[in-house]
Amino acid sequence: MRFCMRCCMMMKRGRTVFALCGVLLLPLCLLSLSAGVSSVGLGDFLRAIALGEIAEKAARVLWHVRLPRLLAALLAGASLSLAGVILQEVLINPLAAPSVIGVNAGAGLFTLAALVLFPAFPRVTPVAAFLGALFSALLVYGLARFSGLSKTTIVLAGVAVSSLLGALMDAIVTFVPDALGSRSAFSIGGFSNVSMAKLEFALPFCLVGMTVALxxxxxxxxxxxxxxxxxxxxxxxxxxRLLFLAAAAMLAGGAISFSGLLSFIGLITPHVARRLIGRDTAYLMPVTMTLGALLLAACDLMARTLFAPYELPVGVILSFVGAPFFLRLLIQRKRSNRHDAV
Amino acid sequence: MMRFERVCAGYGGVPCLHDISASLREGELIGLIGPNGSGKSTLLKVAAGQLAPNGGGVYLGEACLCGLSVRQIARKIAYMPQSRAVPNITVRQLAAHGRYPHLGLGRAMSKGDWAIVDAAMETAGIARLADRTVSDLSGGERQRAYIAMALSQHTEVLLLDEPAAHLDMAHQFALMEMLSRLKSSGKTVVVVLHELALALTYCDRLLLLDRGRLVLCAAPKKALSSGMLETTFGIRIHAAAEGGYTFAPR
Structure with missing residues (x-):
């Protein structure tokens, strides 16, 4: 009887974690909208909602700076995390993630190429990012398949493809230095240049990817x-497999087109989600999405407020958390390799 | 029931199977045996529709496998490969995947589907671990979880590639007893076996492969008396008067 009750509780864990993430999102969003370098605070925001009146400066800060940033963090967090979980499942590899297997680099290169070739057509950017992400995902998968498809091969092929595509990006930036605002800011990833228009262009890609996954x-x-x-x-x-790789490429490409090459979020979130939900895997996708949104919005809030008035790129904070996590996973993998198959 | 007609197959242009013809009957437990590299797993893959033959064909009744979609094949043939991933899902969820080829467009499981899943777990002897995660189980338990998935497919033919590998003797016997019961329920069960004693004891007929050719297709007693088993494996086999077999090098 007691065992049954425990099982029942375990099976409901996914739903509980999902609800908890959803509930936590609300205060985080309010905090994110009300905190920042400018003096505009929660009071202004609540007055705007309740009474419909807001000072011009406050309105500008809220609607043109903080809201797009918050939405960007939520969308990028959910999309990159979902892309991570799809890649991990499709490639049967816990180390797979958009940043690890070269999807980020492909999206980044094609984004850069679109900015150089079609500077007047910002709508092209997410399309290019998607094509770049898909191209590199297929290239890495093809290379790994050709050479044996072991878990290590995929990661190594991803590292090789990432560095090749990264070198191409550097070459383009050398010849066309103005193509990107800042190469390093784009590589680290962040939301300081995000606008509602950029989000609007990327949103359809993210939504299609999410729909396929769910x-x-x-x-x-x-x-x-x-x-x-x-x-x-x-x-x-x-x-x-092609459909899921395309969905992951849409999610990662869509996010990267406005956030830059954010790494680690796609790797960490699925693992944390799996730990939290235990065996209630029916909730893996929704929990990974909401957790990713929560995590990235929290990191962005920290990036903006920790050293105010200076701002850290959110990618720096993610790397501080993500790199040790990745190393821990690698060590755990080595230990559990023996138990890989039945 | 299932028929191999002049099947030739291989990987990347290297032929592994040559001109194999045999027919399997309903309610029969067939042991696929042979030395390492003789083509047992390849023949099973061809039978499961996983590998297209280079020549000849596999027929299920009158239908050639080559003319069926993967989904149609999955409704008729369940196949358990030799190496399997260890998914991070519960035994019940794994067994429920066996219903996938039967689900409609919405992919929703009906009460009937769940009843079949529960019965499959019961038959495979894994029902008491239904809510445990597959990765937390022992090798033998994982084997049974996968067999429960294959049984949930509710097919006429069940193909198992070395299901007895990594099992201790008691579990090997239990597995073969279970396969015998399945055969009695009308299924055609083909099983790749390395343990000759199990094959000789439990199977109705043995298909003996040697270097990609089918050298013998006979009941265990006949296979033993023909001397082909001893020649092909390079061993001596002695059937004890009180039942059982002893094996010795030549």
Whole structure:
């Protein structure tokens, strides 16, 4: 009886964690909108909501600076985290993430190319980022498949492709220094230059990626059991793998087109989500999304307020948290390698 | 039931199977045996529709596998490969994946589907661990969880690649007893086995492969008396009067 109750509680953990993340988002959003370098505070925001009256300066800060930033952090956090969990499941590799397997670098290179070639058409940027992300994901997968598809090969192929694409980016920046506001700011990732227009262009890509991931959770779970098992269950393996890689590329590309090359969020969040929900894996996708949004919005708030009036790029804070986490995962992987297959 | 007609297959242009013809009957437990590298797993992959033959064909009744979609095949044939991932899901969720080929467009599981899943877990002897995560289980328990998934597929044919590997003897016997019960329920069960004693004791017929060719297709007693087993494996086999077998090097 006691065992059954424990099981029942365990099975409901995903729902509880999802609800908790949702509840935490609200105060975080309010805090994020009311804190910052400018003196505009929570009072201005609440007055604007309740009475519809707001000073011109406060309105400018809220609608043109803080709100786009908050929305950008939420959207990028949810999208990159979801892209991470999709890649980990499709490639059956806990170390896979957009920043690890070269998806970020591909999206970054194509974004840069779009800014150089079509500076007057900002709508092209997310399309280019998506194509770049898909190109590098397929390239890394193809390389790894060609050379044996081990878990290490995918990561190594990702590192090689990332450095190649990164070098191409550097070459472009050398010849066209004005293409990006700042190469280093773009590489680290952050939201200081984000605008509602940029978000609007990227939003459809993120939404399509999210829809695919949320609707096809069962297929993703089956694909994560390996090609042979998935095919024996009647899944068209190659078609679905391409679909999921495209969804991950849409999510990562969409986010990168306005946030720059944020790393680690796509790697960390799925693992934290799995720990939190335990065996209630039906909630893995929604929990990963909300947790990613929460985490990145919190990091952005810290980036803006910790050393005010100076601002850290949010990517710096993420790397401080993410790099040790990644190393810990690597060490754990080495220990558990023996137990990889039945 | 299932028929191999002049099947030739290989990987990347290297032929592994040559001209294999055999027919399997309903309610039969078939042991696929042979030395390492003789093509047992390859033949099972061809039978499961995982590997397209270079020549000949596999027929299920009158239908050639080559003309069926993966989904149609999955409704008729369940296949458990030799190496399997260890997913981070519960045994019940894993077993429920077996219903995937039968689900409609909404992919929703009906009460009937869950009843089949519960019955499959019961048959596989894993029902008491239904809510445990697969990665927390022992090798033998994971094996049974995967068998529960294959049973949930509710197919006429069940193909298992070395299900007895890594199991202790008691679990090996339990597994073979379970397969015998499945066969009695009308399923055709084909199982790749390394343990000759299990094959000789439990199987109705043995398909003996040697270097990609089918050299023998016979009931265990007949296979033993033909001397082909001893020649192919390079060993001596002695059937004890009180039952059981002893094996010795040549």
């Amino acid at each position: 609707l096809l959770q069962r297929e993703l779970s089956i694909l994560s059991m390996g090609d042979e098992v998935a095919r024996s269950l009647g899944l068209r393996v190659n078609g679905y």
